[in-house]
Amino acid sequence: MADQPTMTETYLETAASALALLTDPAVAGQWSRPSALQGFTVGGLAEHLALQISSVTAVLAAEPAQQVVGLLEHYSRMTWLGADLDAEPNAAIRRNGEERAAEGPAALAGQAEAALAELRTVLPGLPPDRPVRAMRYEWSLRLDDLLTTRVMEMAVHSDDLAVSVGIPTPALPPHAVEVVTALLTRLAVRRHGPTAVLRALSRAERAPATISAF
Template identity: 60%
Template sequence: MHPIRTVYLTAARSAVELLAAPAVAQRWDSPSALAEFRVGGLAGHLAWQLLAVPGVLAEPVPAGEPVGLLGHYARGTWIGAALDDEVNVGVRRSGERVAADGPEALVADARATVEELAVALPAEPDGRVVHFARGPWSLTLEDYLTTRLMEIAVHSDDLAVSVGVPTPELPAEVLDPVLALLARLAVRRHGQPAVLRALSRAERAPANVTAF
């Protein structure tokens, strides 16, 4: 099995354990660390990075070449969108819908989905292409899972901070592709010198090199 599929499952299991933390249920209706997002809605958005994958695997793939990983983000209308833009409002509504049945149901659905994917992902052929209907465009399965890895890592931190628990420590093999993706996106946004200086030269580091 491709390494990204393995590390995706590791990250997905970590996300389920965070979603199951008692503090998440206790603060379900409280504001999260993200503006306009309840803890419950943010938990739903995190869980969606697992729950959406079976549907993507089942989506028919139209003819045509998949876009690359950076091409996926270059086409995304959500990057740089304002908090009240429809795309971000839609993300928050989606998170709330996913979480509508409460924390116990969300954890049960997420846990069952991970077990389903633990069987399904190894069975997918090499070179598998999936269709990202929200785009719409296609990606290799490995690139698609890398985008979900990044979402899991970032939103696990958001959720942990929101409920006052430690951010999950992900193994290096999980975090490495996430950091590589974020660094490449940051270079595209800010330029190579800015990112190099942020990582190596405090005296010349810019104030902001965020990827988004």
């Protein structure tokens, strides 16, 4: 049996898939049109997807916060999680994406490609339990946990972007599917309770209307 890929390998493979999607001509051709996500243009959504690559280079260069928290604790602190679409945390995410989208698709592709090239060199030499700052927040995550959050974001937003421009959603690496579904299931259980998730996965006649993790 082949060894299971590391989180670094899974992240890099998922990022390569996201980069291929970002450079698809359909994305540049519909840059200014509305996306499948309310409040995002295709360009703004593409920028948000690319951020899941470029932000990791910034995280690795930053001084980690002293407090290290686990993955579920990290999400329990997210002000956007469960907030209304127009709540400030969500509005700020869209606003930032739209502002960066002004640079255009060619600049985006170049920046994402350069960031991924750097990460391919740097990430394999780092220990999975190295503390790294959790993006802009005042706490740290283990490196593997940080990469897990980015793989989930790339998986979800790759689907959003592909649907937005009318092309097939890229297939995720098998280990990425396992990582993302495990994380989303844990978040769904915390939000809706174990019975709701169990019924949604096994009993259509008693399934709740939604078990969305967000």
